[in-house]
Amino acid sequence: MRKSTSLNRRDILKLGMFAPASMMLSKASQKIKGGTKKLNIIVIVLDALTASSMSLYGHVRQTTPNMERFASKSNVYHSHYSGGTFTTAGTSSLLTGTYPWKHRAINLFGYVTEKYTNRNIFNLLGSEYFRTAFTQNPYADILLSQFGASIDRHYEIDSFAKINLYSHDNNDRVLFEKYIYDDSFLYAENPASLFFGTLKKYAYEFKKDRLMTPANEKIIGGVPRLFFSVEDVFSGMAGEVPASPDSSFVYYHFYPPHQPYIISPEVENLFTDAWEHVNKPIHSLSTNATTQEETAELLLMYERYLARTDMAFGSFINHLEENGYFENSYIILTSDHGELFERGAIGHLTPLVYEGGIHIPLIVHSPGQTERKNFFTPTSAVDVMPTLLSIANRDIPEWCDGQLLPGFGGTEDATRKIFTMDAKLSTPSQELKIISIAMRQGNNKLHYFKGFTDYRGARKNDSYRRGKFELYNIANDPHEITDLLDSQTDLASSMKDSLLQAYDQSKNFNNL
Amino acid sequence: MYGVIILFTYGWTLYRFVWKLPSWLINLTIKEIFIGLCYALTTNLFESLVVLTIILIPALIFPNSKWSLEFVFRASTFVGIVLFTFIRILKNDALINDLPAYGLYAIAATALLQFVLIKLNWFHNLIIGFAERTIVFIYFLLPPSLVAAFFLGIRRLWI
Numbered sequence: 001m002r003k004s005t006s007l008n009r010r011d012i013l014k015l016g017m018f019a020p021a022s023m024m025l026s027k028a029s030q031k032i033k034g035g036t037k038k039l040n041i042i043v044i045v046l047d048a049l050t051a052s053s054m055s056l057y058g059h060v061r062q063t064t065p066n067m068e069r070f071a072s073k074s075n076v077y078h079s080h081y082s083g084g085t086f087t088t089a090g091t092s093s094l095l096t097g098t099y100p101w102k103h104r105a106i107n108l109f110g111y112v113t114e115k116y117t118n119r120n121i122f123n124l125l126g127s128e129y130f131r132t133a134f135t136q137n138p139y140a141d142i143l144l145s146q147f148g149a150s151i152d153r154h155y156e157i158d159s160f161a162k163i164n165l166y167s168h169d170n171n172d173r174v175l176f177e178k179y180i181y182d183d184s185f186l187y188a189e190n191p192a193s194l195f196f197g198t199l200k201k202y203a204y205e206f207k208k209d210r211l212m213t214p215a216n217e218k219i220i221g222g223v224p225r226l227f228f229s230v231e232d233v234f235s236g237m238a239g240e241v242p243a244s245p246d247s248s249f250v251y252y253h254f255y256p257p258h259q260p261y262i263i264s265p266e267v268e269n270l271f272t273d274a275w276e277h278v279n280k281p282i283h284s285l286s287t288n289a290t291t292q293e294e295t296a297e298l299l300l301m302y303e304r305y306l307a308r309t310d311m312a313f314g315s316f317i318n319h320l321e322e323n324g325y326f327e328n329s330y331i332i333l334t335s336d337h338g339e340l341f342e343r344g345a346i347g348h349l350t351p352l353v354y355e356g357g358i359h360i361p362l363i364v365h366s367p368g369q370t371e372r373k374n375f376f377t378p379t380s381a382v383d384v385m386p387t388l389l390s391i392a393n394r395d396i397p398e399w400c401d402g403q404l405l406p407g408f409g410g411t412e413d414a415t416r417k418i419f420t421m422d423a424k425l426s427t428p429s430q431e432l433k434i435i436s437i438a439m440r441q442g443n444n445k446l447h448y449f450k451g452f453t454d455y456r457g458a459r460k461n462d463s464y465r466r467g468k469f470e471l472y473n474i475a476n477d478p479h480e481i482t483d484l485l486d487s488q489t490d491l492a493s494s495m496k497d498s499l500l501q502a503y504d505q506s507k508n509f510n511n512l
Numbered sequence: 513m514y515g516v517i518i519l520f521t522y523g524w525t526l527y528r529f530v531w532k533l534p535s536w537l538i539n540l541t542i543k544e545i546f547i548g549l550c551y552a553l554t555t556n557l558f559e560s561l562v563v564l565t566i567i568l569i570p571a572l573i574f575p576n577s578k579w580s581l582e583f584v585f586r587a588s589t590f591v592g593i594v595l596f597t598f599i600r601i602l603k604n605d606a607l608i609n610d611l612p613a614y615g616l617y618a619i620a621a622t623a624l625l626q627f628v629l630i631k632l633n634w635f636h637n638l639i640i641g642f643a644e645r646t647i648v649f650i651y652f653l654l655p656p657s658l659v660a661a662f663f664l665g666i667r668r669l670w671i
Contacts, residue, residue, distance in 0.1 A: 106539075107538070108539075110539060181547075181552070182551075185528070185529075185532060185552070186525075186551065186552060186555055191528075191602065192525045192529065192552060193525065193555050193556070193559060194520060194524040194595060194598050195521060195560075195562065195595070195598065196555065196558075196559045196562075198602060202608060206608060426538070426539075427538050427539060
C-alpha cells in the first residue's frame with residue numbers, strides 16, 4: 001500500500017505547534033546578527049581651544065561660523081570646564097571621568113596610574129563598540145597607548161601628515177615610556193643623542209623647509225614637530241569614520257588650533273578690526289615674557305588659525321552629514337583645555353586657572369536633532385564619560401567624578417562644585433604640594449594657589465607658597481578683574497572650605 | 513679612537529641626562545628613570561658603533577692609504593672635530609641655513625690638523641696620548657651599555 005503524502009488535520013496541528021517557536025528563533029537570529037543597531041558616538045577634540053575666542057560663545061570676531069552651524073542642531077554647554085590646564089591632565093579627565101588628583105596624569109609626558117589604565121571610556125564601552133582613536137598630540141598619544149588594550153584601531157600620530165619628528169610606535173603599548181625618552185630626551189628638539197638625534201633633527205628641518213614655500217603658509221609660535229596640512233588631516237580622518245553597520249566609538253583629537261599657528265593665505269588677512277583684548281594686570285605667577293602688543297599679536301594669529309581650523313571642521317561635519325551620521329550618531333565637539341593670552345601668560349603651560357585657560361566648548365548633537373538647546377549651569381569634562389556610558393546603556397562606575405550632562409538625564413544644578421587643577425610641578429605618587437585649583441559653583445569662581453616659590457612674583461609674596469585665594473563672579477565680571485575675596489567674606493569662607501575639603505581628600509590618593 | 517667616539521657620544525648624553533634629572537625626580541619613579549637611562553645607554557652604544565663603522569670603512573677599503581697608516585691620529589682628530597661641531601650646533605640651536613658655516617669651520621679645522629699639525633711631533637704625540645687615555649671610557653661605559661641593551665631586549669620579550 002502506498003503511503004499517503006498529503007497533509008491531514010493531525011499533521012497540520014503538529015506543524016502549528018512549531019510556528020511560535022520558529023518565529024521566536026527568527027527574531028533571535030536577527031538580534032544575534034546585530035539587527036538591533038546601537039548608535040555611533042563620535043568625539044572630536046580640538047586641542048587648546050578656548051571658548052573665549054569662539055564667535056559661537058559670543059566673541060566679536062567671527063572665528064567659528066561652521067561650529068555655530070553644527071551647534072544649531074546640538075546642545076550647547078556655555079559654562080563647560082576642562083579638568084586640567086594642559087593636554088595630559090585635561091585629556092585624562094575627559095577619557096576617565098575623573099579629576100587629575102585621582103588619575104594623576106599631572107606632568108608633561110605624564111600618564112595615568114596603573115589603576116586607571118582600565119578605567120577609561122574605551123574599556124567601559126566594551127567590545128560591542130568598534131573603538132577607534134586618533135590624536136596628533138604626543139602627550140595624548142601616550143594616554144591612548146596606555147588604554148590601547150581597549151582600542152580596536154589606533155591611528156598613527158602622523159596619519160595624513162607630511163613629515164613627523166616624533167618617535168611613536170602605537171604597537172608598543174606596553175613600553176610606552178620609550179616614547180617619553182625618545183620624544184622628550186633622546187630625540188627632543190635639543191636631542192640627548194648626539195649623532196642620531198642631530199641628524200634626525202636637521203633631516204626633519206630640511207624636509208620641512210622644502211615642503212613649505214614663502215608664499216604659501218606662515219608658521220607663528222614655534223617649529224612644528226609634526227608638519228601637516230590642516231585640511232588634509234580633517235578630510236582624511238573624515239573618510240576614516242567607520243561606515244560599518246555595527247556601532248562605533250570614534251575619538252579624534254586634532255592638534256589645531258594648538259600652536260604653532262599655521263596661517264594659510266585664506267585667513268592671513270582676517271580680523272583686521274579695531275577690537276582690542278581687555279588688558280589685565282600681570283599676575284605674580286606668570287613669566288611675563290611678552291608685551292601687551294606682542295600678546296595681542298599672538299592672539300590675532302591664534303584666532304586666524306582657529307578660523308582656518310573652523311573651515312576644516314566645517315568640511316568634516318559636511319562629510320558626516322552627507323553620509324547620514326547626523327541621523328545615527330552622537331557627535332561631540334570639545335577641547336582638552338583652553339589657551340591664555342593675558343596677565344603675562346601665553347598658552348597653557350602656566351599655573352593660572354583663569355577662564356581663557358580652562359573654559360572650553362562642549363557641543364553635543366544627538367541623532368536626528370534639528371534644534372539648538374542651550375545650557376548655562378557649569379559642567380565639567382569629567383561629565384562627558386558618564387554621559388556617553390549612559391547613552392550606551394552602560395553602568396556608571398562609582399569612582400567616576402562626573403555626572404550626567406543636562407539634556408541627557410542630568411539636572412542644571414547651580415550649587416554643584418566643579419574643579420580644574422594644575423599640578424605640573426608636583427610628584428604624582430605623593431601629595432600634590434604645588435598646585436593651582438579653580439572651583440566653579442554657580443556664578444562664582446574661586447582660585448587657589450599653593451606651593452609656588454620659583455616664580456618672580458611668588459618670591460616677593462610668600463602667600464603663593466602658603467596658599468592664596470582669589471574670588472570672582474563670572475556672570476558680572478567675566479574677565480575676572482575684581483577680586484571679591486575681601487568684600488564677599490561669607491561666600492569666600494564657604495567656598496574656601498569646600499575647595500580645601502576636596503584638596504584634602506586628594507591627599508589620600510591611594511584610596512581614590 | 514673608539515674611546516674618543518665614546519667620550520663625545522656618551523658624554524653629551526650624560527650631560528643632558530644630569531640636566532634633566534631634577535625634573536625627572538619630580539614626576540618619575542626611580543624605576544622609570546633607570547629604564548630611561550637604559551634607553552640612553554643603548555642608543556649611545558648603537559650610535560657609537562655606527563660612527564666607528566663609518567670611520568673604519570675607508571681604512572678597510574684603502575688599507576695602504578694615509579688614512580690607514582696614520583689611523584689613530586687621523587680618525588681621532590676627524591671624529592673629534594665632527595662630533596664637537598655637532599655639539600656646537602646643538603648648543604647654539606643652529607638654524608638650517610647656518611649649517612654650511614659650521615661645516616666650513618669643521619673642514620678647515622680638519623685640514624689644519626690632518627695636513628699641517630700632523631707634522632708636529634709633539635702635537636702628534638699629544639693626540640695619540642689623549643686617544644689612548646680615552647680607552648678607559650670604553651672599559652667603564654661599554655659593559656653597562658651591553659647590560660642595558662640586554663635588559664631592554666629581555667623586557668621587550670617578557671612583557
